[in-house]
Amino acid sequence: MNNLEGNLVDKYCANCIKSCLVPLMGAMLILGLFAVESAAQTGIVSGEIRDADTGETLPGATAYLHETHLGTTSDIDGRFIIRRVNPGTHTLEIRYMGYVSRLIDLVVESGESTEIRVRLVPQVIIGEDITVQAFQRGQSRALTRQRQSTNIRTIISAEQIDRFADQTVGGALQRISGMGHGGEANIRGVGQGMSRVTVDGQRMGSTGSDRSVDLQTISADMVQELDVIKVITPDMSADALSGVINISTRRPIGGERSMNVRTGAGFFPRYLDETGPAYRLSFSYGDSPADTYSFGLNASYQREPRAQESVGYSWRSRNLGSEFGIVDVLNNLESVYEFGNRDRYGAGGQFTFQPTSRSTYHVQGMFNYQERRTNTHAMVVDIAFNDYTTPTQTGPTQSEGGGSIGHRTRFDNRDVYQFTFQAGGRHLFDSFDVEYKAGWGHGRSYLDRYAMNWSNGRPGIDFILDIEDRWYPQIDIAPHSPRRAYPNNEQIALTSFLDHTTGVHIDNEVTLSFDVDRPYRFGKIRFGGAALLAFQDGYEQYFDMDWDSREGPGGFAQMPNSTWRVLDREGLAYEIQYLMDADRFMRAYRNRYPMLIKNVNRFGESESTFYKSNENVFAWYGMGQADLGRFRLLGGLRIEHTASSYEAREALFSDGGTYLGSRTVDASNDYTILFPNAQVIFRLSDFTNLRLAYSRSIGRPTFNQLSPYRVFNYNSREIRYGNPALKPMVSDNLDVMVEHYFMNVGQISLGLFYKQLDNFVFSRRTRIGEEGFQEFDDLPRGDGPDRFIGWNRTTFFNGEDAAVYGIEASWQQSLTFLPWILRNLGIYLNYTYTYSEADIGRRNDEQESVLVRLQDQRPHVVNAGLDYNQGRFSMQVSQQWSTPYVASYANERDWVPTIQLRERVYPDIFTDGASDLSMTVRYRISDNFRIWADGSNLLNHRSVDYRYNQDFYPTNMTLRGREVTMGLNYSF
Numbered sequence: 014m015n016n017l018e019g020n021l022v023d024k025y026c027a028n029c030i031k032s033c034l035v036p037l038m039g040a041m042l043i044l045g046l047f048a049v050e051s052a053a054q055t056g057i058v059s060g061e062i063r064d065a066d067t068g069e070t071l072p073g074a075t076a077y078l079h080e081t082h083l084g085t086t087s088d089i090d091g092r093f094i095i096r097r098v099n100p101g102t103h104t105l106e107i108r109y110m111g112y113v114s115r116l117i118d119l120v121v122e123s124g125e126s127t128e129i130r131v132r133l134v135p136q137v138i139i140g141e142d143i144t145v146q147a148f149q150r151g152q153s154r155a156l157t158r159q160r161q162s163t164n165i166r167t168i169i170s171a172e173q174i175d176r177f178a179d180q181t182v183g184g185a186l187q188r189i190s191g192m193g194h195g196g197e198a199n200i201r202g203v204g205q206g207m208s209r210v211t212v213d214g215q216r217m218g219s220t221g222s223d224r225s226v227d228l229q230t231i232s233a234d235m236v237q238e239l240d241v242i243k244v245i246t247p248d249m250s251a252d253a254l255s256g257v258i259n260i261s262t263r264r265p266i267g268g269e270r271s272m273n274v275r276t277g278a279g280f281f282p283r284y285l286d287e288t289g290p291a292y293r294l295s296f297s298y299g300d301s302p303a304d305t306y307s308f309g310l311n312a313s314y315q316r317e318p319r320a321q322e323s324v325g326y327s328w329r330s331r332n333l334g335s336e337f338g339i340v341d342v343l344n345n346l347e348s349v350y351e352f353g354n355r356d357r358y359g360a361g362g363q364f365t366f367q368p369t370s371r372s373t374y375h376v377q378g379m380f381n382y383q384e385r386r387t388n389t390h391a392m393v394v395d396i397a398f399n400d401y402t403t404p405t406q407t408g409p410t411q412s413e414g415g416g417s418i419g420h421r422t423r424f425d426n427r428d429v430y431q432f433t434f435q436a437g438g439r440h441l442f443d444s445f446d447v448e449y450k451a452g453w454g455h456g457r458s459y460l461d462r463y464a465m466n467w468s469n470g471r472p473g474i475d476f477i478l479d480i481e482d483r484w485y486p487q488i489d490i491a492p493h494s495p496r497r498a499y500p501n502n503e504q505i506a507l508t509s510f511l512d513h514t515t516g517v518h519i520d521n522e523v524t525l526s527f528d529v530d531r532p533y534r535f536g537k538i539r540f541g542g543a544a545l546l547a548f549q550d551g552y553e554q555y556f557d558m559d560w561d562s563r564e565g566p567g568g569f570a571q572m573p574n575s576t577w578r579v580l581d582r583e584g585l586a587y588e589i590q591y592l593m594d595a596d597r598f599m600r601a602y603r604n605r606y607p608m609l610i611k612n613v614n615r616f617g618e619s620e621s622t623f624y625k626s627n628e629n630v631f632a633w634y635g636m637g638q639a640d641l642g643r644f645r646l647l648g649g650l651r652i653e654h655t656a657s658s659y660e661a662r663e664a665l666f667s668d669g670g671t672y673l674g675s676r677t678v679d680a681s682n683d684y685t686i687l688f689p690n691a692q693v694i695f696r697l698s699d700f701t702n703l704r705l706a707y708s709r710s711i712g713r714p715t716f717n718q719l720s721p722y723r724v725f726n727y728n729s730r731e732i733r734y735g736n737p738a739l740k741p742m743v744s745d746n747l748d749v750m751v752e753h754y755f756m757n758v759g760q761i762s763l764g765l766f767y768k769q770l771d772n773f774v775f776s777r778r779t780r781i782g783e784e785g786f787q788e789f790d791d792l793p794r795g796d797g798p799d800r801f802i803g804w805n806r807t808t809f810f811n812g813e814d815a816a817v818y819g820i821e822a823s824w825q826q827s828l829t830f831l832p833w834i835l836r837n838l839g840i841y842l843n844y845t846y847t848y849s850e851a852d853i854g855r856r857n858d859e860q861e862s863v864l865v866r867l868q869d870q871r872p873h874v875v876n877a878g879l880d881y882n883q884g885r886f887s888m889q890v891s892q893q894w895s896t897p898y899v900a901s902y903a904n905e906r907d908w909v910p911t912i913q914l915r916e917r918v919y920p921d922i923f924t925d926g927a928s929d930l931s932m933t934v935r936y937r938i939s940d941n942f943r944i945w946a947d948g949s950n951l952l953n954h955r956s957v958d959y960r961y962n963q964d965f966y967p968t969n970m971t972l973r974g975r976e977v978t979m980g981l982n983y984s985f
Contacts, residue, residue, distance in 0.1 A: 054123060054124070055096070055097045055098055055099055055100070055121075055123065055124075056098045056099075056100055056121035056122055056123060056124065056125050056126065056127060057094060057095065057096050057098065057121075057125070057126040057127065057443065058076075058078070058094070058095040058098055058103075058105065058119065058121060058126075058127050058129070059092070059093065059094040059095070059126060059127070059128050059129075059370065059371075059441075060076070060092070060093060060128055060129040060130060060131055061087075061090075061091050061092050061093075061130050061131070061370075062074045062076070062087050062091045062092075062093065062107060062109070062131045062133065063091055063130070063131070063132055063133070064112075064132070064133060064135065064150065065132035065133055065134045065135075066134070066135060067150070069150065070087075070089075070090055070091025070092075071087060071091050071109050071112070071133060071154065071157075072087055072088060072089045072090070072091060072154060072157070072158060073086050073087060073109075073154065073157035073158040073160075073161045074086060074087040074091070074093070074107060074108065074109040074133070074157065075106075075107070075108040075109070075161065076093045076095060076105060076106075076107055077105070077106045077108070078095060078098065078103050078104070078105055078106075079103065079104040079105075079106060080103075080104075081098070081099075081103070082534060082535055082640065083095050083097070083098060083534075084640075086161045090365075090367070090373070092370070094371075094441050096443065096444065096532050097532070097533070097534060098121045099121070100121055100122055100123045101120070101121060102118065102119070102120050102121075103118075103119055103120075103121060104116055104117070104118055104119075105117045105118075105119055105129070107131050107133065108699070109133055109153070109157055110153045110156055110157045110160070110700075110754060110755075110756060110758060111135065111136055111150070111153035111756065111757065111758045112133040112134060112135055112136055112153070113133065113134045113135075113136050114133075115131060115133060117129065117131070128370065135150070136756065136757070150172075151170035151171055151172035151173070151237075152169070152170045152172055152173050152758055152825075153758045154170065154238075155168040155169055155170040155173070155238055156168070156754060156758065156759070156760055159760070160700070160702065160752070160754050160760075163246060163638065163645070163647050163692060163694070164242050164243070164244050164245070164246060165242075165243050165244040165704055165706060165748050165750055165764065166240060166241060166242045166243060166244075167189050167190055167191070167240075167241045167243070167823070168238055168239070168240045168241075169185075169188070169189060169238065169239050170237070170238055171233075171236055171237050171238065171263070173841075174188075174233050174236060174239065175933070175935075176841075176878065176880060176887075176889045176891075176933055177878070177889075177891055177931065177933065178891070178931035178932070178933055178947040178948060178949040178976075178978075179233055179949075180232065180233055180293070180315055180317060181228065181229045181230075181231060181232060181233055181357075182228040182229075182231040182232075182233055182236060182239065182260060183198075183227075183228035183229040183231075184229075184233070185233050185236070185239060186198070186228065186239060186241070186258065187876075187893060188841075188843075188876050188878075188891070188893070189239070189241050189843070189876075190821045190822070190823045190843035190844070190845055190876070191241065191243060191256075191821050191845050192241065192845075192874075193845065193871065193874040193876065193893065193895060193927075198210055198225065198226060198228060198258055199255070199869060200241065200243065200255035200256040200258070201243070201255055201256070201766065201768070201817065201819060201845070201847055201870075202817070202847045202849065202867060202869060202870025202871060202898075203254055203255035203712075203744075203768065203770075203817060203867065203870075204254070204255065204712065204867070204868075204869070205223065205225045205869070206219075206221075206223040206224035206225045206712070206715060207224075207253075207254040207255045207712040207742075208253060208254070208255045208256050208257065208258055209250060209252060209253040209256075209257045209258070210226040210228070210257075210258045210259075210260070211257065211258070211259045211260070212259075212260045212262065212379050212433045212454075213259075213260070213261055213262055213363070213377050213379075213433070213435065214259065214435065214450070215377075215433045215434070215435040215450075215452040215453075215454060215524070216250070216433075216452065216454045216522050216524050216545070217431060217433055217454045217456060217522075218431070218432075218454040218455045218456030218457070218520035218521060218522050219456050219518070219520045219549070220429050220431065220456040220457070220458045220518065220520070221458065221518055222518055222551055222624070222715055222716045222717045223715040223716075223717070224713065224715055224716070226431075226456065227383070227429050227431075227456075227458070228258075229355070229383070230357060230381045230382070230383035230429045230431055231260065231357075231359065231381050231431070232295065232313040232315050232357050232359050232381075234275060234293075234295035234297075234313045234315075234359075235262055235263060235295070235311050235313050235359050235361060235379070235381075236260055236261065236262065236263070237261045237262060237263045237264060238260075238261040239258070239259075239260060239261075240257075240258070240259040240260075240261065241256060241257075241258055242256050242257040242258075242259065243255075243256045243748065243766070244256075244692070244706045244708050244746065244748050245257060245690075245708055245710055246636065246647065246649070246690060246692070246708075247634040247635070247636040247649035247650060247651040247688065247690045248528060248539060248541060248634055248636060248649075248651075250543065250545065250630075250632070250653075251632075251651055251653055251686070251688045251709070251710050251711050252630075252710070252711055252712065252713055252741075253710050254710050254711060254712030254742055254744050254770075255710075255712070255744075262309075262311060262361045262363070262377075262379055263297045263299070263309060263311045263361075264299060264309040264363045265299025265300060265301055265307045265308065265309045265363075270299070270300040270301075270985075271297075271298070271299045271300075271984070271985065272296075272297065272298045272299075272983075272984065272985055273295070273296070273297045273298075273982070273983070273984040274295070274296050274982070274983040274984070275293065275294065275295045275296075275980065275981075275982045275983075276293065276294050276980045276981050276982075277292070277293040277294075277945065277978050277979055277980020277981070278290055278291060278292055278293070278978065278979070278980060279291040279293070279947070279976060279977050279978025279979060280318070280976075280977060280978075281318050281320055281974045281975065281976050282974070282975060282977070283320075283974045283975070284318065284320035284352055284974055285318075286573065286574055287320065287352040287388075287572065287574065287592075288318030288319070288320050288352050288353070288354060289318060289354065290316075290318070291315075291316055291317055291318050291976070291978055292314070292315065292316040293314075293315050293316075293978060293980060294313070294314045294315075295311075295312065295313040295314070296310075296311070296312045296313075297309070297310065297311045297312075298310045304367070305366065305367050305368055306364070306365060306366045306367065307364075307365050308362065308363060308364045308365070309362060309363045310361075310362045311359070311360065311361040311362065311379075312359065312360045312361075313357070313358070313359040313360075314356075314357065314358055314359075315355075315356070315357040316354055316355070316356050316357075317354065317355045317357070318352075318353075318354055318976075319352065319353055319354065319355060319387070320350075320351065320352035320353075320973070320974060321351050321352075321971050321972060321973045321974070322348075322349065322350045322351070322577070322579045322580055322971070322972050323348075323349045323351075323579070323969055323970060323971040323972070324346065324347070324348050324349070324579060324580060324582075324587065324969070324970050325346070325347040325348075325349065325968060325969045326343065326345075326346055326347075326483070326486070326967050326968055326969070327343070327344040327345045327346075327968070328341050328342070328343060328344060328960065328966050328968075329341070329342060329344045329398050330342075330907070330908045330909075330910050331398060331401055333401065333402070333403065333404065337403065337404055338910075339908065339910045340404045340910055340911075341404075341909075341910055341911045341965065341966075342396075342398065342401050342404060343396055343478060343480055343486055343488075344395075344396060344398050345393065345394060345395045345396055346393075346394045346396070346486065346488060346586050347391050347392070347393050347394070347421075348391060348392045348579040348582075348586060348587045348588070348589060349389060349390070349391040349579065349589075350389075350390050350391075350577045350579060350589055350592070351387060351388065351389045351390075352387070352388055353385065353386045353387035353388055353425075354385075354386055355383060355384070355385050355386075356383065356384040357381070357382070357383045358380075358381070358382045358383075359379070359380065359381045359382075360379070360380050361377075361378065361379035361380065362377065362378060363375065363376070363377040364376045364377070370441075371440060371441040371442070372438070372439070372440050372441075373438065373439045373440075374436075374437070374438045375435075375436065375437055375438070376435070376436045377434070377435055377436075378432070378433060378434040378435070379431075379432070379433050380430075380431070380432050381429075381430070381431040382428070382429065382430050382431075383428070383429045384426075384428055385425070385426070385427040385428070385429075386424075386425070386426055386595070387423075387424070387425040387427075388422075388423075388424055388592075388593075388595050389421075389422065389423040389424075389425070390420075390421070390422050390577070390589050390591065390592050390593065391420065391421040391422075391589065392418070392419075392420060392579075392586065392587070392588065392589045392590065393417075393418070393419040393420065393421055393466075393468070394416070394417075394418055394419075394476075394488055394585075394586045395416050395417045395418075395419065395468070396416045396476050396478070396488070397415055397416035397417075397473060397475075400415060400416065400473075400475065404480075405477060405478045405479065405480065406475075406476070406477050406478070406491060407475045407476050407491070408475030408476075408491060408493055408494060409475060409491075409493045415472060415473015415474050415475055415494070415495060415496075416473055416474045416475065416476055417468045417469050417473060417474060418468070418469055418474060418499065418500055418505075418585070419466060419467050419468030419469065419505065420466075420467045420468075420505060420566045420589075420590065420591055421464070421465070421466050421467075422464070422465045422566065422591075422593050423462065423463065423464040423465075424462070424463045424464075424595045424598065424599070425460070425461075425462050426459075426460070426461040426462070427458065427459065427460050427461075428458065428459045429456075429457070429458045430455070430456070430457040430458070431455070431456055431457075432453070432454070432455040433452065433453070433454050433455075434452060434453045435450055435451070435452035435453075436450070436451055436452070437449055437450035437451065437452075444531065444532075445529055445530060445531045445532070446529070446530040446532075447527070447528070447529055447530075448527070448528045448530075449526065449527040449528075450524070450525070450526050450527075451523075451524070451525050452523070452524045453521070453522070453523050453524075454520075454521075454522040454524070455519075455520070455521050455522075456518075456519075456520040457517070457518065457519045457520070458516075458517070458518050459515075459516070459517050460514065460515060460516035460517070460553070461514075461515055462512075462513070462514040462515075463511060463512070463513055463598070463599075463602065464511070464512040464513075464514075465511055465512070465566075466512075467505040467565060467566050468505065469496065469500040469504050469505055472495035472496055473495065473496065474490055474494050474495070474496045475490070475491040475493060475494035475495070476488055476489065476490060476491055476494070477489050477490075477491045483964070483965060483966075483967055484967050484970060485582065486586075487584055488584060488585065488586045489584070489585070490585070499585055501565075502565035502566065502567035502568065503565060504565075505565040505566065511556075511557075511558045511602065511609065512555070512556075512557050512558075512615075513555075513556040513557075513558065514553060514554065514555055514556070515553070515554050515556075516551070516552065516553035516554070516622070517551055517552060518549070518550075518551035519549065519550055519551060520547065520548075520549045521547070521548045521549075522545060522546070522547045522548075523545070523546040523547075524543065524544070524545055524546075525543065525544045526541065526542070526543040526544075527541050527542060527543075528540075528541035529541055535639050535640055535641060536637065536638040536639040536640050536645075536646075537637070537638050538635070538636075538637050538638075539635075539636050539637070539638070539649075540633075540634060540635040540636070541633075541634060542631075542632060542633045542634070543630075543631075543632045544629070544630065544631050544632070545628070545629065545630040545631075545632075546629050547626075547627070547628040547629070547630075548626070548627050549624070549625070549626045549627075549628075549716055550624065550625040550626070551622070551623075551624055551716070552619070552622050552623040552624070553619055553622040554616065554619045554622075555615045555616060555618055555619040556611060556612075556615070556616060557611075557612035557615035557616075558609035558610060558611055558612065559609070559610045559612065566590075566591040566593060567590075567591055569591075569593045569594070569597070569598055569601065570593065570594040570597035570598070570601075571591065571592060571593060571594060572592040572593070572594050574592060575590075575591060575592050576588060576589060576590055576591070576592065577589045577592060580970070580972060613671075613672050614666070614670060614671060614672045616672065617664050617666065617672025617673075617674075617675070618664070618672075618724075620662045620663075620664040620675045620722075620724075621661075621662065621664055621722040621723075621724045621733065622717075622722075623661055623662045623720075623722070624659065624660070624661050624716055624717070624720035624722065625659065625660040625661075626657065626658070626659045626660075626716055626719065626720070627657065627658045627659075628655060628656075628657045628713075629655070629656045629657070630653055630654070630655050631653070631654050632651060632652065632653040632654075633651070633652050634649060634650065634651040634652070635649055635650060636648065636649025636650075636690070637649060643695055643696040643697075644693065644694070644695055644696075645693070645694040645695075645696070646692075646693055647690070647691070647692040647693075647694075648690065648691045648692070649689075649690050650687060650688065650689055650690070651687070651688040651690070652685065652686075652687055652688070653685070653686055653688065654683070654684075654685045655683060655684055655685075655686075655713075655741075656681075656683040657681060657682050657683065657719070657737075658679065658680070658681040659679060659680050659681070659682075659719055659720055659721050659737045660677060660678070660679045660721075661677075661678055661679075661720040661721045661722035661723075661735065662675045662676065662677055662678065662722060662723075663675055663676050663677075663678050663722070663723040663724075663725070663793070664722075664723070664724045664725070665725050665727075665793050665794075666724075666725065666726040666727060666728055666729075667727055667728065668727045668728055669728060670726070670728035670729070678721050678722075678723060679721065680721040680737035680738075681737070682719075682737050682738060684740070684741070686711060686741070686743070687709075688708075688709045688710070688711075689707070689709060690707065690708050690709070691706070691707045692704070692705065692706040692707070692708075693705045693706075697751075698753075700753060700754040700755070700756070701751070701752070701753045701754075702750075702751070702752050702753075703750075703751050704748070704749070704750045704751070704752070704764075705748070705749050706746070706747070706748040706749075707745070707746065707747055707748075708745075708746045708748075709743065709744065709745050709746065710743075710744050710746065711741040711742060711743050711744070712741060712742040712744070713741045713742075714736075714739045714741065714742075714774050714809070717735065718735060718736060718739055718774055718809045719735060719736070719737050719739060720735040720737070721734070721735050721737045722734060722735045723735075723789070725793050730803070730804045730805065731804060731805045731806070731807070732781075732786065732801065732804060732805070732806040732807070733806070733807045733808070734788070734806070734807075734808050735808065735809065736808050736809045736810070739772075739774060739809060739810075739811060740772040740811050741772065742770055742771065742772050742773060742774060743770070743771045743772060744768045744769065744770050744771075745768070745769045745771075746766070746767070746768050746769075747766065747767040747768075748764065748765070748766045748767075749764060749765045749766075750762060750763065750764035750765075750821075751763055751764075752764075755826055755827075757826070757827050757829055758827065759824075759825045759826030759827060759839075760823070760824075760825055760826075761823065761824045761825075761826070762821075762822065762823050762824075763820075763821075763822045764820070764821045764822070765818075765819075765820055765821075766817075766818060766819055766820075766821065767816070767817070767818040768816070768817040768818070769814065769816055770814060770815040770816070770817065770851075771814050772811040772812070773811065773812035773813070773814060773815045773851055773852070773853070774809055774810070774811060774812065775809070775810060775812050775851075775853040775854065776807065776808070776809050776810075777807070777808070777809075777810055777853075777854050778805055778806070778807040778904065779805070779806055779807075780803065780804070780805055780806075781801050781802055781803060781804045781805070781806055782802070783802060784798070785797070785798030785799045785800070785801060785802055786798050786800075786801035786802075786804070786806070788806075810854070812851065812852050812853055812854070813852045814851075814852065815849060815850060815851035815852065815867065816849060816850050816851075817847065817848070817849040817867065817870075818847070818848055818849075819845060819846045819847035819848060820844075820845070820846045821843070821844070821845050822843065822844045822845075823842065823843035823844075824840060824841075824842045824843070825839075825840065825841050825842070826839065826840055827839045827882075828840060834883070837881055837882050837883050838879065838880065838881055839879070839880040839881075839882065840877075840878070840879055840880075841876070841877070841878035841879075841880070841889075841891075842875075842876070842877050842878070843875070843876050844873070844874070844875050844876075845873070845874045846872060846873055847870055847871070847872060848866070848872065849866050849867040849870055850864040850865075850866070851864060851865055851866070851867055852864055853865055853902065855919060857916075858916055863919070865899070865902065865919075865921075866898070866899050867899075868898075868899050868900065868901065868902065869898060869899070869900065870898055870899070871895040871896060871897075871898045871926070871927075872896050872897075872898065873895060873896040873926075874893075874894075874895045874896075875892075875893070875894045875895070876891070876892075876893050877891065877892045877893075877894075878890065878891040878892075885936055885937040885938070886935070886936050886937075887934075887935045887936075888932065888933060888934045888935065889932070889933050890930070890931075890932050891930070891931045891932070891933075892928070892929070892930050892931075893927060893928070893929045893931075894926060894927065894928050894929075895926045895927045895928075896926045897923045897924060897925050897926055897963075898923065898924055899921050899922070899923055900921075900922045900923060900924040900958060901921065901922045902919070902921055903919045903920045903921050903922070903960075905919075906918060906919055907919075907920050909961055909962065909965070909966070911962075911965045911966075912961075912962055912965060918961060920960045920961040920966070921960070921961065922958055922959070922960055922968060923958065923959055923960075923961075923963070924956065924957070924958050925956065925957035925958070925959070925963065927954070927956065928952065928954045929949065929950055929952075929954060930950070930951045930952045930954075931947070931948060931949040931950070931951065932947070932948045932951060933945070933946070933947050933948075934946045934947075940985075941983055941984060941985050942981065942982070942983055943981070943982040943983075943984070944979070944980070944981055944982070945979065945980055945981075945982055946977070946978070946979035946980075947977070947978045947979070948975065948976065948977050948978075949975070949976045950973060950974065950975050950976060951975055953972065953974065953975055955970055955971060955972045956970075956971045956973075957969070957970050957971075958970075958971075
């Protein structure tokens with residue numbers, strides 16, 4: 014089917030949907046209106062549920078009328094309403110995890126509403142100094158909402174997050190089952206840009222062209238709950254291939270005034286001189302001055318030092334003749350020291366107005382800003398692959414070649430802005446509920462990068478090497494080398510003075526939605542509509558500038574510690590001789606800018622990064638829920654129509670490689686997809702659920718993949734272009750989970766999941782055949798398709814399919830059943846196993862398809878925490894561990910002679926498993942004051958990358974160092 018036919022089909026489907034939906038929605042609305050009359054013959058029971066000690070509302074509490082099928086759960090404000098209650102005397106039971114249940118006798122009259130206010134008493138667990146404290150209250154609310162939800166989800170409270178040493182939302186998410194796959198929003202290893210991120214239900218704007226949201230910008234101090242939804246329902250937007258992450262910000266709970274202030278400082282002991290200390294300050298205030306309104310305010314500031322040192326290796330295979338044959342040789346080695354600071358600023362607020370018990374209006378918003386400053390300094394040893402004469406020596410040769418020793422410096426400035434705003438209302442009528450929302454999400458990121466490279470000139474350097482320990486190769490200058498000493502500052506030439514890169518990405522997303530709930534005797538019907546209007550644009554610009562002079566790195570202002578020995582290793586390859594001062598360099602650059610010679614060709618390469626897009630999504634849905642004894646059945650359908658337009662640039666390079674200019678190109682695409690959904694919850698007991706779910710979701714390709722950019726390079730005979738006709742990835746999801754909740758606040762669960770992904774997106778480089786290049790009608794310079802026969806082309810394709818499946822298990826509980834002081838222990842444990850198979854076009858020698866795992870998907874992830882609580886003292890020790898995973902795919906097959914020479918393989922890059930031991934300690938010195946201390950990476954774990962085989966082809970080893978922070982917390 015061609016594009017024109019596809020568009021006609023999409024338009025036909027859209028018209029059919031519109032013609033079907035209008036009568037359907039009208040019929041459902043009439044059904045709701047007819048029910049008003051029948052409701053007059055029955056009564057209504059409504060009320061509010063709060064904590065008897067603190068006055069906090071209890072969302073998710075169960076309200077159930079005995080001897081009927083009627084029941085409900087309280088909302089975020091602790092309110093509930095039960096309709097269609099027959100007149101007479103009834104017994105109402107109120108249950109909430111961690112609290113004593115209550116039975117209330119009440120009389121319901123025809124056509125009347127009976128309102129009650131319920132106060133639940135925290136459950137006291139027999140044992141010394143063990144009660145439902147602040148931690149248990151917060152986690153009780155989270156687990157109760159999780160148990161009552163129709164979705165399969167995991168919710169953790171601010172109190173639980175505080176027990177980890179994570180400062181940001183991105184770090185805290187790694188502790189949740191199904192997460193921990195390296196990306197901040199990478200659920201079940203499907204991909205970082207494949208989940209949707211919301212704040213208090215409002216969609217966030219992306220901060221990268223891969224649709225990802227930078228969750229390291231949001232302080233964990235701003236959060237009240239983190240909610241990872243792994244199975245969506247028809248009333249949720251379908252672009253959540255892996256799931257949804259909802260960040261609930263701090264807000265007033267109950268009618269009491271509350272305030273929380275947190276201060277602290279810390280440091281990286283090894284890197285303190287370069288990074289300086291860490292700071293942490295947060296403030297939250299909430300109040301309900303009257304029964305009709307409440308408000309909350311939050312603010313946060315963090316300065317987080319970041320530093321790491323690493324050694325990078327590059328290996329190649331070389332044929333050294335009959336004496337040695339094909340062997341592996343070290344191509345280059347790079348020692349790197351990277352350090353800097355991340356300054357985070359956050360502010361948020363909510364205002365809720367409740368003029369009556371049945372009407373609520375809200376306005377809420379959040380702002381986050383992060384300023385990242387990173388300095389990178391590297392010693393680069395290029396060993397000259399072609400000059401190897403034995404497996405451990407280069408030279409002597411008669412050529413003017415030879416290796417080199419150089420220095421690389423880079424300064425990165427990246428600013429990230431995030432805004433969300435939402436306003437809406439909810440109204441509870443006798444026979445139906447209506448909710449409507451309008452919101453805006455904005456994401457923006459700026460990049461300003463400066464990179465410099467120095468290297469010794471001619472003559473080159475010959476080396477002798479010892480690679481018996483491939484993770485710690487020894488490199489020395491050979492006695493026969495033309496240059497026999499480490500080159501000094503004057504001998505290092507300025508090979509490329511400055512590579513200046515600037516970039517920006519902006520995403521604005523406007524959302525509108527309305528939802529109608531119509532309850533009936535055995536459940537409810539829900540329907541509604543939504544619209545998403547999204548506008549994105551971005552680019553990166555490259556400015557390569559050469560300076561007509563010679564000046565080594567030592568000529569620039571240096572930091573007080575002007576050298577650094579990476580990983581404390583000995584030898585010339587591991588000692589960085591120069592640590593330039595970033596601020597002084599920036600001033601020098603601005604002064605010298607008029608003298609710099611600009612590289613126009615390098616600027617032309619950046620034209621392919623320019624993009625603009627407009628994506629409009631319109632959706633309707635209908636769903637029903639039936640409660641039949643111990644069964645809860647949910648089913649429905651969502652229909653989404655997406656209309657998109659894109660704008661990019663076509664860049665042209667001459668036969669000599671000169672940039673000739675660019676022009677604007679555009680494209681559009683639209684499609685309609687149906688999303689069926691079916692879920693079953695079987696209540697094995699009051700606190701045990703068996704869940705089965707089928708859902709469909711999508712993941713849209715990234716903006717880079719959809720951008721219609723084109724690059725024609727007549728010098729390299731290569732064409733690179735985007736593909737705006739890419740289809741979204743569609744995932745059919747199956748989930749099974751059994752979960753049990755403990756009354757003393759805890760849960761244990763085991764789940765299985767399976768995802769069948771269609772239209773998997775991947776990049777491929779192919780040679781243009783005898784048919785010529787037929788992709789575009791408007792080829793440059795008036796050339797025909799035959800002009801490009803034999804050229805290479807690189808673009809994006811939809812793959813056949815991919816499968817992802819795995820297991821999730823979690824256990825969280827206070828171990829009060831143990832004897833003696835062991836009863837004060839608690840455990841937090843989860844394990845995730847994932848496996849995937851994807852076809853990205855790989856073939857072996859027999860031209861058989863070779864399936865691969867998805868990138869960044871860790872097969873095994875474990876989070877374990879053991880806490881101890883005794884009176885005013887609490888502490889937790891946590892360990893995060895994972896196994897190796899594919900970090901990046903190899904573009905083509907290569908030899909691995911150290912292992913075998915039978916055939917070439919795809920030498921993918923792997924990252925070894927992560928391991929992080931952290932500890933948190935808390936001590937309450939009074940009712941309002943508490944001191945705290947956090948420590949992370951206590952074992953000083955080193956992360957490792959390797960190519961194909963860890964023993965023979967290491968590519969990188971990184972050390973990040975230990976971090977310690979401590980401070981004071983005030984609350985009332």
